[in-house]
Amino acid sequence: MTKVLRTVNRVLLGFIGLVLVALGGSVLAVGLGLNPPAWWIHDGRHDVLLSEAERTRWRDDDWWWPTVIALLAVLVLLALWWLTAVLRRRRLSEVLVDTGDGAGALLRGRALEGVLTTDARNLDGVARAHVLLTGRRDAPETRVRLLLEPNVDAGEALHDLTTGALAHARNSAGLASLPTEVRLKAVKHGAERVS
Template sequence: MIRLVNRLLLGLIGLVLLCAGGMVLAQGLHWSVPSWWPYSGPHDVLLTRANRQHFRKDGWWWPVVIAALAVLFVLTVWWLLAQFRRARLSEVLVDSGDGEYALLRGRALESVLESEAESQKGVSRAQADLTGRRNAPAARVRLLLEPHVSPEDALHHLTGEALAHARDSAGLASLPAEVRLRAAKHSAERVT
């Protein structure tokens, strides 16, 4: 969902900036533009002197404009930094027992979780992602179950075996997990 929102926002902002840049470029190069085009005259400006001085006598106007622009700037920087944050954990700190730490690739732990979950009878497909911090990871697991499998049994096997093995092998105190179960689609069986 967040990817869709990001793509829509980026597309909308890009379109607005492209249109605004095109208008400024057309105006600056003195190209002939349609009559409905804003700023079509050679001496048109974005803000006229009357527009700039209209709210000068109101003491609240410029502080509100500056505060709104500051909030917009902070939100934009936050959004930009959120784009660079990785959703998946690339490595996990493992206590080696001698006071030092070793790094375990997150993808390796994810693939072990996936293969152990898929080895369970009745699980068609498993997908695991590690999130969180290097010293406190969390797992997000999705299981595709066959129609005859009890969700309770699948969840019990996953938490009691696969997640416990991953937690113990990485030397973690805990490995919280969010598990999503989904049933595989199947065709109707004919009874004769």
Template structure:
């Protein structure tokens, strides 16, 4: 979803900047513009003194301006924080039994899960990623299946093998997983 929000915001900002830039350029080059156009010539100002001070005396003006700026600030902060949030866990907390716990690198567990998944029958490639919180992680696993592989057996082997081993070795009560299966691309074989 974050990619979609980024693309929409970028497209809207680009359209607004393009429209404003085109309007200023047309007025600056003294091109013939319609009568409703906000700028008429190269010596025209963007905002006249009358336009800048028109609403200043109204009682509702400043609260509306402050509220609009606050909403824009909150949306900008939300966008910034969503950019900084990681979708991949850097470490996972493991109960070591001594009361303190231990930290396990997330990439290490991901690499082990992917290597074990690749060793399954009918799996060409595998990738694993840990998501969620450090104390309650989840897994996203992508499998590329060979042409002769059976998806149900590959999924059950993954659940009983790599995911169960990762859950037991890290001491998690549960390890929810989202598994995406794809078929490996291959050329058609000629029959002679």
């Protein structure tokens, strides 16, 4: 799924970039004195982008300016959302594993997350576990959330996680270190009425 999204992102960015370069380049070329084709929106170097009639067409209508401003605000918000989504990589897709022969191998990030989640869930006193792999492929990091059963010692659960699941994952992937942020939360049971 991430590969498809990455491909869609690249195609969409490439298309938008190509359209902007083509329009900007053609306007620049016409402005520098080149004769445009007959179907082009500009006739010559002294032609304006919008004529006075086009600019003032809906000026007196009450709906025009609020609609334009709302549309531009939505476009800016969508562009900012898209930019942050592209720049923020939450999940690591692959980990570089040292195979000892100098070549290395790639391990799928979801596979390592799944193994870590299963190992963490099998620890004594853990009701639920969630693992997220972040960082770079040659220096991965993990974020672990554990939901602990009532009356479980959090220190003991953290020790079991560190010496068990995390140590196993670090050794299996041949990593020098595996920095981890662990969040522990206890299950809260509601009061029961006894009659």
